[in-house]
Amino acid sequence: xxxxxxxxxxxxxxxxxxxxxxxxxxxxxxxxxxxxxxxxxxxxxxxxxxxxxxxxxxxxxxxxxxxxxxxxxxxxxxxxxxxxxxxxxxxxxxxxxxxxxxxxxxxxxxxxxxxxxxxxxxxxxxxxxxxxxxxxxxxxxxxxxxxxxxxxxxxxxxxxxxxxxxxxxxxxxxxxxxxxxxxxxxxxxxxxxxxxxxxxxxxxxxxxxxxxxxxxxxxxxxxxxxxxxxxxxxxxxxxxxxxxxxxxx
Amino acid sequence: xxxxxxxxxxxxxxxxxxxxxxxxxxxxxxxxxxxxxxxxxxxxxxxxxxxxxxxxxxxxxxxxxxxxxxxxxxxxxxxxxxxxxxxxxxxxxxxxxxxxxxxxxxxxxxxxxxxxxxxxxxxxxxxxxxxxxxxxxxxxxxxxxxxxxxxxxxxxxxxxxxxxxxxxxxxxxxxxxxxxxxxxxxxxxxxxxxxxxxxxxxxxxxxxxxxxxxxxxxxxxxxxxxxxxxxxxxxxxxxxxxxxxxxxx
Numbered sequence: 002x003x004x005x006x007x008x009x010x011x012x013x014x015x016x017x018x019x020x021x022x023x024x025x026x027x028x029x030x031x032x033x034x035x036x037x038x039x040x041x042x043x044x045x046x047x048x049x050x051x052x053x054x055x056x057x058x059x060x061x062x063x064x065x066x067x068x069x070x071x072x073x074x075x076x077x078x079x080x081x082x083x084x085x086x087x088x089x090x091x092x093x094x095x096x097x098x099x100x101x102x103x104x105x106x107x108x109x110x111x112x113x114x115x116x117x118x119x120x121x122x123x124x125x126x127x128x129x130x131x132x133x134x135x136x137x138x139x140x141x142x143x144x145x146x147x148x149x150x151x152x153x154x155x156x157x158x159x160x161x162x163x164x165x166x167x168x169x170x171x172x173x174x175x176x177x178x179x180x181x182x183x184x185x186x187x188x189x190x191x192x193x194x195x196x197x198x199x200x201x202x203x204x205x206x207x208x209x210x211x212x213x214x215x216x217x218x219x220x221x222x223x224x225x226x227x228x229x230x231x232x233x234x235x236x237x238x239x240x241x242x243x244x245x246x247x248x249x250x
Numbered sequence: 251x252x253x254x255x256x257x258x259x260x261x262x263x264x265x266x267x268x269x270x271x272x273x274x275x276x277x278x279x280x281x282x283x284x285x286x287x288x289x290x291x292x293x294x295x296x297x298x299x300x301x302x303x304x305x306x307x308x309x310x311x312x313x314x315x316x317x318x319x320x321x322x323x324x325x326x327x328x329x330x331x332x333x334x335x336x337x338x339x340x341x342x343x344x345x346x347x348x349x350x351x352x353x354x355x356x357x358x359x360x361x362x363x364x365x366x367x368x369x370x371x372x373x374x375x376x377x378x379x380x381x382x383x384x385x386x387x388x389x390x391x392x393x394x395x396x397x398x399x400x401x402x403x404x405x406x407x408x409x410x411x412x413x414x415x416x417x418x419x420x421x422x423x424x425x426x427x428x429x430x431x432x433x434x435x436x437x438x439x440x441x442x443x444x445x446x447x448x449x450x451x452x453x454x455x456x457x458x459x460x461x462x463x464x465x466x467x468x469x470x471x472x473x474x475x476x477x478x479x480x481x482x483x484x485x486x487x488x489x490x491x492x493x494x495x496x497x498x499x
Contacts, residue, residue: 002424005290006387012282013274025262033261036285040312041254044355056305063289106293138255175251 004101007070011035014069018136019150021143029139031066031074038062038131048171049127061117061128064110068094091118123168130168133161137179145188155184156192253350256319260284263318267385268399270392278388280315280323287311287380297420298376310366310377313359317343340367372417379417382410386428394437404433405441 015028039062046055066074071094075087095114099107116125137158140146148158158180166173183189264277288311295304315323320343324336344363348356366374386407389395397407407429415422432438 002387002428004293005286005384006391008289009269009286009388009391010271011285012269012278013271020258020261022259022262029261030282032282032285033279036260036281036288036312037254037258039285039288039308040257043309043312043359044253044351056308059288059305059308060292063285063292102293110292135254138251139258142255142258179251 004098007098007101008067010070011067014066014074016074016136017147018139019143019146020139021146031069034135035063035066037135038065038128041131041135045131045172048169050123050169053123053127057113057124058128058131060110061113061125062131064114065117065128065132067098068092068114070094070098126168128168130165130172133165133168134172134176137176141179141183141188145183148183148189152190154190154192155180158183158189253347256347256350257316259319260316263315263323265323265385266396267388268392268395269388270395280318283384284312284315286384287314287377290380290384294380294421297418299372299418302372302376306362306373307377307380309359310362310374311380313363314366314377314381316347317341317363319343319347375417377417379414379421382414382417383421383425386425390428390432390437394432397432397438401439403439403441404429407432407438 009032011032012030014031016031016034018029018034020027020029039059042055042059042062046053046058049055049058068091072087072090075083095111099111099114101107102110116122117128118125120126120129136147140148147153159177162173162176162180165176180189184191258281260281261279263280265280265283267278267283269276269278288308291304291308291311295302295307298304298307317340321336321339324332344360348360348363350356351359365371366377369375369378385396389397396402408426411422411425411429414425429438433440
């Protein structure tokens, strides 16, 4: 029961995603985000690759953000140093939080969290696909949401769609369709000319900050790069060094 | 995807429960409440009666409040007329919301919701036990929470514990222990003398409003009586007709 009481704190961890449903205009928290993923799984589970264990996926999405109770939520495009600090903080958080449980249960959930984080199994890849897809929907509902706020363009979103496709080709196709809808609706800017899926902007994009492409994320950092928040808050997104932000916000 | 977008509205349905974790002092919403139940299930599922299908229980707790998107949340002790209106509104909401899905999926989730609501199977009874237990924990964390706000006494809470025991004797014992802790800590008032587990108060308690005892709820109204909010807001709780409210708020 101490664990059950402790995890309630996740309701106080705010994400970048802004909820735009009627009567709402506030940041999403990680608990309700996790509920959304698990409930999506009930109806989208049929699009998981054969052999996917949906019960394990459900457990993963329910617990995937618990470490944020201690570590907070890091934006996708934080630099390598911040990301390394975050990784260490999340591991320390996992050590503490799962240890509240009886040893066998704590170990089981810790292994699930490690598996989600490592993103090597099809269960984990499908869980991560859901985690990527849901904020896209919220941005669509919000008429642009964090895409507009941070000047994200379609090529950048499509790079993330690659990670959804990696977990489920069908959900990847759905996500690609959502991107097209958003561009057609004028709430997501098309790729700047010359971008061709990889940002060609100069200045302020060194190191991890340059890892806009999902493929590059995967190559350089495995899974930590595909962090659990679709919505960057790196200060560099706000500077004139990023031409998109002025165009679309 | 229309269903997935639609259900996000549950994040805007507020419950009576007040969250008291550090930095939080606000009403809980039904989406994060549902996440809490599903995650509790991961660690408390071993206390389900033999034969319980935990995957079905998980699905039930994830979707059990979706009807509140249209119908809102009704307090446990609403009178019979309000309850009948709520039942009709929830059925209409279920008709609309589950029909957004492809027919086979919609029917499957509708049947799960009907089963949760009817509370006849052990899966549903276990799901309802979780739904009853979680607000008790939040009230403990809040140093009394809605118990104090509405002048609830230990005998009234124990009557609800009967519904938890009905779903799981082990969780019932845990809940009973929580009640004792709360009384010892002075955040839950003991039963008024003469209450003996069933309220003996006169006036304003006619009809459904008298259904304080979980057993009575079950006998008179099946499951609808054991509604999904532990926290009454019936105006009668605020009147002098209820002696407890002045003592403990």
